[in-house]
Amino acid sequence: MAQELDTTLAFIDLENTGGHLERDRIIEVGIILVAPAGEPEVWSTLINPEIRLSPAISTLTGIDPADLAHAPTFAQVAEPLREKLAGRLLIAHDARTDLAFLRQEWRRLGQVFTADVLCTLRLSRSLFPDEKRHGLDAIIERLQLHSAGRHRALTDARTVAIFLARLYSEQPARLLEACRQQWQRPALPGSLDAQTLDALPDRPGVYLCYDEADSLLYVGKSIRLRERVWDHFYAATSQQREMRLVQQIRRLEWIETPTELSALLLEARLIKERQPILNRRLRRRENLFTIAWEGIERGSPRIVPLRDCDGGELYGSFANAYRARQSLRRLARRHGLCLKALGLEKPTSGPCFAHQLKQCRGACCGAESRLLHDLRLSAALRHLRIEHWPWDGPMVLVEEGGGQRLYHLLWQWIHCGYRADPADLATLWERREGEFDMDIYRICFNALSRNRGTWMPLAQLLSPSGPQTTATPGR
Numbered sequence: 001m002a003q004e005l006d007t008t009l010a011f012i013d014l015e016n017t018g019g020h021l022e023r024d025r026i027i028e029v030g031i032i033l034v035a036p037a038g039e040p041e042v043w044s045t046l047i048n049p050e051i052r053l054s055p056a057i058s059t060l061t062g063i064d065p066a067d068l069a070h071a072p073t074f075a076q077v078a079e080p081l082r083e084k085l086a087g088r089l090l091i092a093h094d095a096r097t098d099l100a101f102l103r104q105e106w107r108r109l110g111q112v113f114t115a116d117v118l119c120t121l122r123l124s125r126s127l128f129p130d131e132k133r134h135g136l137d138a139i140i141e142r143l144q145l146h147s148a149g150r151h152r153a154l155t156d157a158r159t160v161a162i163f164l165a166r167l168y169s170e171q172p173a174r175l176l177e178a179c180r181q182q183w184q185r186p187a188l189p190g191s192l193d194a195q196t197l198d199a200l201p202d203r204p205g206v207y208l209c210y211d212e213a214d215s216l217l218y219v220g221k222s223i224r225l226r227e228r229v230w231d232h233f234y235a236a237t238s239q240q241r242e243m244r245l246v247q248q249i250r251r252l253e254w255i256e257t258p259t260e261l262s263a264l265l266l267e268a269r270l271i272k273e274r275q276p277i278l279n280r281r282l283r284r285r286e287n288l289f290t291i292a293w294e295g296i297e298r299g300s301p302r303i304v305p306l307r308d309c310d311g312g313e314l315y316g317s318f319a320n321a322y323r324a325r326q327s328l329r330r331l332a333r334r335h336g337l338c339l340k341a342l343g344l345e346k347p348t349s350g351p352c353f354a355h356q357l358k359q360c361r362g363a364c365c366g367a368e369s370r371l372l373h374d375l376r377l378s379a380a381l382r383h384l385r386i387e388h389w390p391w392d393g394p395m396v397l398v399e400e401g402g403g404q405r406l407y408h409l410l411w412q413w414i415h416c417g418y419r420a421d422p423a424d425l426a427t428l429w430e431r432r433e434g435e436f437d438m439d440i441y442r443i444c445f446n447a448l449s450r451n452r453g454t455w456m457p458l459a460q461l462l463s464p465s466g467p468q469t470t471a472t473p474g475r
């Protein structure tokens, strides 16, 4: 195949500390070079990632953290690696992920890396459209390939080479056609050109697609903007939904963000505020309802509009009161809770309807104490709980990455906006708007529990002495 394509093929595989492009690092590279003539050349090295290797990855790959400690860093292998790969066609399974990790490592060194790639995952999808699984394990199984093991860079690179050789020997014409399709760039609408799309940063952010009338069609987010937008056009050839979007796009806007966290916040906010025509989820809802409950032995839960909440614990957000009641009913059935104690049935004397069906354990007729019932209710509701805002005042989530910094203003889980300059936050706070939104809550709560971003009180950021320490939420 190297002769056919008249180039040296570089089968490559990487092992990484994880799948997160910004945080994770490469720990192993394996390459098999196949030139149009001559013997294949094999090259591999462990790489010291300069961050911790999780036990899970260590078990998966069998790579011992101690071995990495003595391995060269990426900076030390960057030059020989570049020599191996320069001018080669990189062939890998899910090639764009490997390419992205390589580019990211070189970016850390202030260098640019590009290469032509061929993705055997995409080849498998296009040559075996009836198969559901296209991972390397599935391919080894399907084609009964001889693999000397998995999850080490060189053995995986070898598996990819064997896979491609098999395809070439069995169906060369179809294979070359599939390769050509992969390299062919999709057609773009007249007002957009490849240059515009290539100008998109290879970084996290949100993108906005507009139609001919300049109405907002779609808002999306990605950790790699350029790739994600190109994906829409690639996918449009096979997917109806993508086709609808792509046929209407006339103009693109994008906002680069420091990391994925800002992209998530911006996406949720933009979709809610601007209601793009083609975003199916996250529609703006004015009157969300929630379940409010004072707590154990303090009465029944109440179903109230989220905006009127005045204390007590809150559980879930629902499109309307009916949905909230349905959710409580489901919990009652699943956990044998009492319809009367939940306020879902009128407080008459005698057992509730569910107790007559033996579905309620009898808080309504003394068969179960209210304390026990409420303890069980509390456990049943736990997964819906909206945590209290853990601070006294508004907070600023400072997000940093790729030489960029953004300041998100948050108050009671409400995203009040964001600025690139902290000096603008005072005006933003004065003019704050926005309402509670479950998506924003989840994004923020996840960020907090995973320790992403830096949270500091607005007051501290605006104080003349400036920011000094970062705050941790009091629990």
Ligand SMILES: [Zn+2]
Pocket: 337, 338, 339, 340, 341, 351, 352, 353, 354, 355, 360, 361, 362, 363, 364, 365
């Ligand atoms: Zn009952």
